Amino acid sequence: MSKKPGIAPSLSREAIIDIAFDLIDEHGYDAFSLRSLATHLGISAMGIYTYFDSKDDIISGVQEKMRTFYDNAPVPGERWDDTLRRTLRSIRKVGVEHSNIWRVDTYGWQKGTRVHTRRIYKIHKDQGMPLEIYKPLWSIIEAFLGGFIQKEISQMNTTFEPLDPDDPDYQWMLISQTAYTDESFRDGIELIISGVRRMAAPDPCEWRTPLS
Amino acid sequence: MSKKPGIAPSLSREAIIDIAFDLIDEHGYDAFSLRSLATHLGISAMGIYTYFDSKDDIISGVQEKMRTFYDNAPVPGERWDDTLRRTLRSIRKVGVEHSNIWRVDTYGWQKGTRVHTRRIYKIHKDQGMPLEIYKPLWSIIEAFLGGFIQKEISQMNTTFEPLDPDDPDYQWMLISQTAYTDESFRDGIELIISGVRRMAAPDPCEWRTPLS
DNA sequence: ACCTGAACACCGTTCAAGT
DNA sequence: ACCTGAACACCGTTCAAGT
Numbered sequence: 001m002s003k004k005p006g007i008a009p010s011l012s013r014e015a016i017i018d019i020a021f022d023l024i025d026e027h028g029y030d031a032f033s034l035r036s037l038a039t040h041l042g043i044s045a046m047g048i049y050t051y052f053d054s055k056d057d058i059i060s061g062v063q064e065k066m067r068t069f070y071d072n073a074p075v076p077g078e079r080w081d082d083t084l085r086r087t088l089r090s091i092r093k094v095g096v097e098h099s100n101i102w103r104v105d106t107y108g109w110q111k112g113t114r115v116h117t118r119r120i121y122k123i124h125k126d127q128g129m130p131l132e133i134y135k136p137l138w139s140i141i142e143a144f145l146g147g148f149i150q151k152e153i154s155q156m157n158t159t160f161e162p163l164d165p166d167d168p169d170y171q172w173m174l175i176s177q178t179a180y181t182d183e184s185f186r187d188g189i190e191l192i193i194s195g196v197r198r199m200a201a202p203d204p205c206e207w208r209t210p211l212s
Numbered sequence: 213m214s215k216k217p218g219i220a221p222s223l224s225r226e227a228i229i230d231i232a233f234d235l236i237d238e239h240g241y242d243a244f245s246l247r248s249l250a251t252h253l254g255i256s257a258m259g260i261y262t263y264f265d266s267k268d269d270i271i272s273g274v275q276e277k278m279r280t281f282y283d284n285a286p287v288p289g290e291r292w293d294d295t296l297r298r299t300l301r302s303i304r305k306v307g308v309e310h311s312n313i314w315r316v317d318t319y320g321w322q323k324g325t326r327v328h329t330r331r332i333y334k335i336h337k338d339q340g341m342p343l344e345i346y347k348p349l350w351s352i353i354e355a356f357l358g359g360f361i362q363k364e365i366s367q368m369n370t371t372f373e374p375l376d377p378d379d380p381d382y383q384w385m386l387i388s389q390t391a392y393t394d395e396s397f398r399d400g401i402e403l404i405i406s407g408v409r410r411m412a413a414p415d416p417c418e419w420r421t422p423l424s
Numbered sequence: 425a426c427c428t429g430a431a432c433a434c435c436g437t438t439c440a441a442g443t
Numbered sequence: 444a445c446c447t448g449a450a451c452a453c454c455g456t457t458c459a460a461g462t
Contacts, residue, residue: 131383139391146362173333188355
């Protein structure tokens with residue numbers, strides 16, 4: 001790659017996304033601006049427009065980067081319910097660990113969403129899961145997963161005023177303040193899985209990713 | 213109420229929230245600013261600070277107003293699962309109808325959330341639902357509901373590129389584009405309810421709101 | 425107490441200009 | 444092609460002043 005000073009790019013989309021990712025991850029989206037990003041890149045704010053069309057363009061890249069952390073590849077021989085346990089656990093972990101990036105407005109179907117969706121349905125299709133099972137499973141799983149992560153992040157970021165243990169409602173109030181845990185996440189997934197098994201009965205639900 | 217011109221307030225918190233609600237509801241949160249709100253109120257932008265501490269203060273009020281539309285009051289004689297069907301259906305309806313307000317960053321526990329939470333647990337407590345049942349029920353229900361509404365709004369606001377019906381994956385791709393419907397919402401709730409019934413077995417689950 | 429206008433310290437983006 | 448600095452049209456909020 002011949003380098004002509006004053007012409008060759010000093011940066012790349014990837015390098016910029018890496019910095020943007022780290023900035024949002026650490027300091028939150030509210031503190032993120034093109035001007036502060038530019039300072040960290042060592043160029044002027046307007047130089048970013050050489051690589052990106054808009055701020056939203058950068059954000060899309062940042063969210064796409066986060067999705068590459070998902071453990072959502074097919075595993076030969078794995079049964080559908082273990083696939084669910086593995087992928088959902090991974091997505092929750094990534095979302096919570098990078099909560100500042102997760103919470104950036106995810107309304108609207110970005111390109112990256114489509115890629116992830118395709119990966120997931122291909123796995124289950126190859127496992128031999130019937131379409132009639134996948135259909136209700138998909139919507140409840142996606143809703144549960146997205147809602148759980150969002151609420152868990154809220155719970156993490158909230159400092160609750162201490163409850164009075166003598167209050168007759170103490171236990172009930174405590175539940176809503178500590179609702180999102182490893183245990184309740186697993187319970188939710190298991191409830192959905194066993195619900196699907198009951199729906200499919202008497203099918204033994206031995207849908208597995210092919211070994212070859 | 214004696215009216216001293218130049219001293220008596222020409223507005224109220226409620227009146228301002230009503231206008232803010234309508235503006236966000238119709239034109240979206242991105243188009244909402246204190247200056248545009250002030251124009252619609254007929255005062256200068258800085259006059260708003262007489263009634264509110266900050267923009268966030270107004271937003272809290274707007275979201276609190278939305279929650280008053282929830283049908284979440286106790287109904288004498290109603291069984292717990294019918295309570296769930298009724299309240300969840302109502303919240304989904306309100307959220308989707310006022311999607312621009314729903315989607316304004318709801319991370320963090322506002323005061324209004326606590327009020328709603330208290331209403332719900334009180335109903336189930338009075339119905340005689342055991343704490344061990346309410347605990348897992350609460351987290352899965354909240355996660356599913358919040359996630360479903362969020363995804364349904366995304367789906368509504370997305371224009372999908374047309375799919376090729378001859379694609380062997382056509383049916384599978386279609387599922388992810390049409391996942392959030394009346395039917396899948398009901399299916400999700402019924403799956404959760406029957407999961408809870410199985411958890412509680414052999415309890416007949418006849419928990420009902422007292423008649424008096 | 426209620427409301428105003430000017431001002432402050434920011435935004436994302438456009439544009440003409442420089443190398 | 445890559446990058447800059449000035450400028451535009453906005454923000455939320457502060458502050459001194461007016462009634």
